[in-house]
Amino acid sequence: MLHFEGLRKKIIKNYFTIIIITVTLFEGLFIFYIQNYYYDYVRQNLKNVVENTNSNYNTVQMESSSFEKKVNNIIEKENLKYNSRYAVTIIDKNKNIILDRYGFKTNEKADYEDVDRALKDAKDLVPYTHRIAETNEHVMSISIPLKTNNIIEGVVRYTVSLDHIDQVIFKLILGLILAGICILLIAISLSLRFAEGLIQPLIELKQFANELAHGNYKIKLKNRNISDDEIGDLAETFEYMASEIDKSEKLKEEFISSISHELRTPLTSIKGWSETLGYDGIGKEELDLGLGIIQDETERLIKLVEELLDFSRLASDRIKLQIDMVDIRVLANGVVNQLRVKSNEKNIKLEAIFETENIENVQGDKNRLRQVLINLIQNSIKFTSDGGFIKVIVSQNDEFTTMKVIDNGAGIETENLDKVLDKFFQEDYNKAGSGLGLAISNEIVKLHGGNMRLESEKGVGTAITVTIKNKLIESI
Structure with missing residues (x-):
């Protein structure tokens, strides 16, 4: 059973966070690109229509002087009444709607940002995206001034619905979200497998270290599959360390046995001869022999103690040379x-x-x-x-x-x-x-x-x- 704690939790959390950020950024950029692509296509078409209208108006302005007649000529030439793709609104210079998008004359005012910019003869005519209050329809509009001798007589406004495009964009976004969810699920699965692949060898190493701590230096790693990466190298180092500790322990045991013998032998001789020399009537020859043995064994003990002291100093880096x-x-x-x-x-x-x-x-x-x-x-x-x-x-x-x-x-x-x-x-x-x-x-x-x-x-x-x-x- 998986438990989300410790290192496993950190790995999954970090891995999952990276995937979420990556997928979110990718999908955000892709959605932004898709929306701009479709909207730019509509904007370009509107600008093309505006350019045609401007060209047609300039053509007819020499033939008639009536603004209404000029507008009718534009509509007839472009066949806009029968083109359902664009809705055309004709507006005079006082913002009165002369012909609405359905082809009817109304007395309404055209209070729109793009109309104001056209009446001000703005140099950059930018399509304006908004929603129609009555129908909540999402549309894009662009307005162009109709001028005679550089005098603005009115505005023609083109409007195109964006609802169909919004539906296409929504479907693409929904597909991207579903794809992102699938990617996240795959990422979770992979992160779990990755975490398990990393944690399991560490768990075994922990168990291995616990066995070492309890003095079991003959232990061997069970899972040989972990020896293919850096963790495997660490595992092999643990095994090597265990074998070296085992050898050291054996050497120490043999040393203790040997040093015990080395200490016991001279001490036994010293003790025995010191007791012998304490007897009454001991001869000079035997006295000299005993004292000589005691002296030799004492020097042997001193040498052994000096070696042990030197070893202790070497182990703690306390030997200093007198140069x-x-x-x-x-x-x-x-x-x-x-x-x-x-x-x-x-x-x-x-x-x-x-x-x-x-x-x-x-x-x-x-x-x-x-x-x-x-x-x-x-x-x-x-x-x-x-x-x-x-x-x-x-x-x-x-x-x-x-x-x-x-x-x-x-x-x-x-x-x-x-x-x-x-x-x-x-x-x-x-x-x-x-x-x-x-x-x-x-x-x-x-x-x-x-x-x-x-x-x-x-x-x-x-x-x-x-x-x-x-x-x-x-x-x-």
Whole structure:
């Protein structure tokens, strides 16, 4: 059942209003044109008759001097007594009707606008439309002065009935009105169909959005026919959004599971060793081992918390760079030396290679760039087997500085390459980590006017290339 409310009501109202205005204007103009066409035809005929009369009167005026005789000659020549199309009235210069439209002599006065204009010898003789008081007949009249030696002796007046023409015009107007009503009915029908065609997809989109609001991200659109226009594009965007939200929700669930494990493991170790160290008679060797484990697990927790804080800052655009001049050679060597102890534990060869001999200092945040390089190398150490290698290759040109971390580790599946930089993503959730390190590093690199590119092959290794601008601001 149709309900005329909301958007449907607006569409139908506006559409219907436009049609009414259009039809009304069209019919008004057409009616005006029809009426003028028929009336102009009558006016032209009256003017032709007037011209003939004027010509005939000028012909007979030399033959007789009597006004009445001149008039009779006009009537006889034009055969007006027997011409029922025009009614002729002869009027003298005192407005007395000498011969009325029925051919009788009367003593009535001819008080008409067109007669007055003729007696005043007006230059433009315009047909005069009016109604006869006695019969209510609609007529058109025109009067012409009869002059001898430029002296007006009287007026001849021609009158033609417009009733028949009015009937024709009325029938045409009635036909136009009926046609307009048909057009309006068709317009209403089309506007209803148009409104339904527009509203129905929107109703489905509304239902789709409600399902999304209630957490149903697996919902699919039922009506596939709406995918042929802009609303269809919007519907497909909704579907895509739902699938992306579903993926994000899964990633969040996996992240929560992973982060819970990441938090629980060091906390359990800290709690266990703190209780163990509280026992009496504990030896120095066991004490050193316990304190070392507590220290390592504490650093692990601090790193995890820092990543979560960075993620929060990135999500709210609150990370601000402390721009300074950074010596990339010193930075890369420092990070490599710092992590070499960890790489040596897995017998992994870690080295820094500088392809450009003279590397200039760059503008950037030293601590954030150090964080990026540490994240990349730590990831490589985590996914590289014993006896492998990790190379940090640094190069520079006039505009950009590039740091490339290459390993021969486990590699990444091809279908996951586009997801590695996403927040919370981990290819192997059994490995330690929050899944935020690469995502945060990528955002830091973007803040430095650069980009991060991944190349990897499963079982062969991974190469991550970081490119940053040498100059972020003109002067520092």
